[in-house]
Amino acid sequence: MGFRIVGTGSYLPEKILTNFDLEKMVDTSDEWIRERTGIRERRIASPQEAASDLGVKASQKALQMAGISPEDLDLIVVATITPDMFFPSTACFIQQKLGAKNSAAFDISAACSGFIYGLVVVNGLIRSGKFKRVLLVAAETLSKITDWEDRSTCVLLGDGAGACVIVPHNEKTLLSYTLGADGNCGHLLFIPGGGSRLPATEDTVRNKKHFLKMKGNELFKIAVRVLAESALKVIREAGISPEDISHFIPHQANWRIMKACAQKIGLPLEKIYVTVDRYGNTSAATIPIALDEAVREGKVNRGDILLLDAFGGGLTWGACILKW
Secondary structure, eight states: OEEEEEEEEEEOOSEEEEHHHHHTTSSOOHHHHHHHHOOOEEEEOOTTOOHHHHHHHHHHHHHHHHTOOGGGOOEEEEEOSSOSSSSSOHHHHHHHHHTOTTOEEEEEOOGGGHHHHHHHHHHHHHHTTSOSSEEEEEEEEGGGGOOTTOHHHHTTBOEEEEEEEEEEESSOOEEEEEEEEOGGGGGGEEOOSSSSSSOOOHHHHHTTTTSOEEOHHHHHHHHHHHHHHHHHHHHHHTTOOGGGOSEEEEOOSOHHHHHHHHHHHTOOGGGBOOOHHHHOBOGGGHHHHHHHHHHHTTOSOTTOEEEEEEEETTTEEEEEEEEO
């Protein structure tokens, strides 16, 4: 038994923050940002919008495409590092807002790799025979954890959500996958404050301990290597060649990373589906947002072979080959 994605959806907040807007906020320039990241603009959630609000709107579109009502869902899985709160889970908030009263619900925390981790988890649960209609969501409001005075990070991040409705299917869809982690490098991308290690205090707030911290140069080198290694591994395990891949949908963190990875794999750049220029890095949401756009534009068709590849804080990574 395998699974099939029968509905996709995405949602981006209305507010657009351009590179020219950022020029007025920090010491940077449109040219500098575009040359180093490929990003022109990103979306920013309103003060009233939490991760679940974005996730609900993406989910509604996915359910509509699938022709499935919220009451038919028996599981909701949400990948996020910007939950509405520690608990209840963001999945429970989405369940309540959708009216999916018959579903179980839980969150996954794997940073930018969260959607691929979620796909693998959902695959196993569907194969168990216990779950028939699953909603997988990735929703992020990274603007809420961004230090807008730190030019090394604020130019990269945006908000958004993507969702998929997944059901059992006789044919195998997940042809191969790999997941990985290296906690020894967790200090390269993290938020120091707010957890049990460093609970919120006046001091942690004053010293900006609740904002994302990143060592970009070190991450860049690791990301290119690990993304390429993961991609080549799943290509080999699926018994295909790079030429068989219809579309490469990587985590949209930085165009230079995506380009270098494709070159190491041996993929032409035109096979990369790109959203980073318009939305920036939306963490776990980048891949499902790109997937939904590609599906709705008619670029992804049944029988296509997709390579999904992600890398994020933890450090975590994951890649998979999907037969659409």
